[in-house]
Amino acid sequence: MPRLRLVTFNIAHGRGLNPIQGLTTPRKLRANLRRIATLLEHLKPDVVALQEIDECSRWAGNFDHLDYLRVHTRFPHSVFGINNRRSGLLNLSYGNAVLSRYSIRTAETVVFGQRRLGEKGFLYVEFDVQGRCLPLVNLHLHFGSRAQRLKQLERLLSWLREKHRLHGKSWAVPPVICGDFNNSSTRDDATASLMSHLSDYGDYVMHPASGPTFPSPLPSRALDFVFLPEGCVETRCEIVRSMLSDHLPVVVEFHF
Numbered sequence: 001m002p003r004l005r006l007v008t009f010n011i012a013h014g015r016g017l018n019p020i021q022g023l024t025t026p027r028k029l030r031a032n033l034r035r036i037a038t039l040l041e042h043l044k045p046d047v048v049a050l051q052e053i054d055e056c057s058r059w060a061g062n063f064d065h066l067d068y069l070r071v072h073t074r075f076p077h078s079v080f081g082i083n084n085r086r087s088g089l090l091n092l093s094y095g096n097a098v099l100s101r102y103s104i105r106t107a108e109t110v111v112f113g114q115r116r117l118g119e120k121g122f123l124y125v126e127f128d129v130q131g132r133c134l135p136l137v138n139l140h141l142h143f144g145s146r147a148q149r150l151k152q153l154e155r156l157l158s159w160l161r162e163k164h165r166l167h168g169k170s171w172a173v174p175p176v177i178c179g180d181f182n183n184s185s186t187r188d189d190a191t192a193s194l195m196s197h198l199s200d201y202g203d204y205v206m207h208p209a210s211g212p213t214f215p216s217p218l219p220s221r222a223l224d225f226v227f228l229p230e231g232c233v234e235t236r237c238e239i240v241r242s243m244l245s246d247h248l249p250v251v252v253e254f255h256f
Contacts, residue, residue: 001233001256002129002255002256003254004046004047005043005044005253006048006136006176006226006251006254007040007048007049007249008048008049008050008178008179008226008252009036009048009049009050009224009247009249010051010140010224010246010247011033011036011052011053011065011247012052012245012247013052013054013057013065014032014033014036014061014065016032016243016245017216017217017243017246019246021059022059025061026061026063029060029061029065030061030063033065033069036069036244037069037072037073039240040073041073043249043251045251046102047098047100047102047136048073048075048100049096049098049123049136049178050069050099051096051140051179052140052180053065053095054092054093054094055082055093055094056092056093057093058089058091058092059092060094062091066080075099075100076101076103077099077102077104078099078100079097079098079107079123080096080097080109080123081095081097082109083095083096083119083120083140084116084117086117096121096138096139100127102127102128104125106126107123107124107125109121109122110122110159112142112151112152120142121140122137122138122156123138124136124137124138124163124175125138126167129172132172134176135163135171135173135174135175136176136177137160137179139177139180140179141179141181141182141183142182143182146189146190149182150189153193153197157194160201161200172231172256173229173231173232174201174229175201176226176227176232177227178225178226178252179225180224181225182223183223184222184223186222201229202229203230204227204230205232206225206226207225207228207237207250207252208222208225208250210222212248213248213250214247214248215246215247216241216242216244217243223247224250228252231256232254233254233255234254235252235253235254236252236253237250237251239251
């Protein structure tokens with residue numbers, strides 16, 4: 001069976017633990033991204049799902065963070081999913097992204113709304129893993145509103161139903177879903193709701209089952225998850241301690 005090692009990590013626009021976006025110099029941003037690259041080299045993932053990563057934003061040094069990480073980690077494949085794009089003096093362009101050692105068959109970005117700042121969305125990617133199609137959703141939900149998260153979840157589920165109707169026969173397993181959910185699994189919120197709805201595709205298991213991922217200096221809330229579908233076996237999960245973002249990365253390894 002093919003094996004895959006996945007990391008999901010909200011990198012907070014590269015600013016590290018600086019609480020105010022835009023006050024980190026380009027030099028410090030690059031230094032922090034190099035440290036993230038070093039961490040990824042140590043973790044040896046096959047696929048990295050990133051949230052809050054910038055393509056070209058004034059507040060994040062005006063350079064392509066994904067390309068910078070790709071060069072410093074030597075991943076051969078990458079794709080951006082931009083959720084916010086704005087030109088002008090206060091230009092920005094950021095969203096979700098994926099780095100991969102496996103080739104990418106197709107990728108699609110779905111943005112939940114049209115807000116000029118703070119809009120969320122998901123990046124859908126299909127990987128070719130030893131000739132088998134592994135679908136993945138890299139998701140970032142609204143940080144402050146339960147109502148918004150549930151609306152975003154409804155959009156995701158509707159989109160997945162149609163994608164499954166059109167392409168499900170080519171999938172080795174149903175989609176792996178990961179990212180920053182901005183709510184725990186213990187509340188009546190989007191994470192728990194997603195788990196109940198995923199039963200339409202089979203038995204999913206949420207990782208980590210316990211353990212906080214935010215804020216990184218003194219973690220107290222579980223916000224970052226990986227949902228693995230039926231067919232993913234011999235699973236191992238780890239929350240990685242680091243001070244490179246306000247979130248902690250989550251590593252999941254499995255066979256499928």
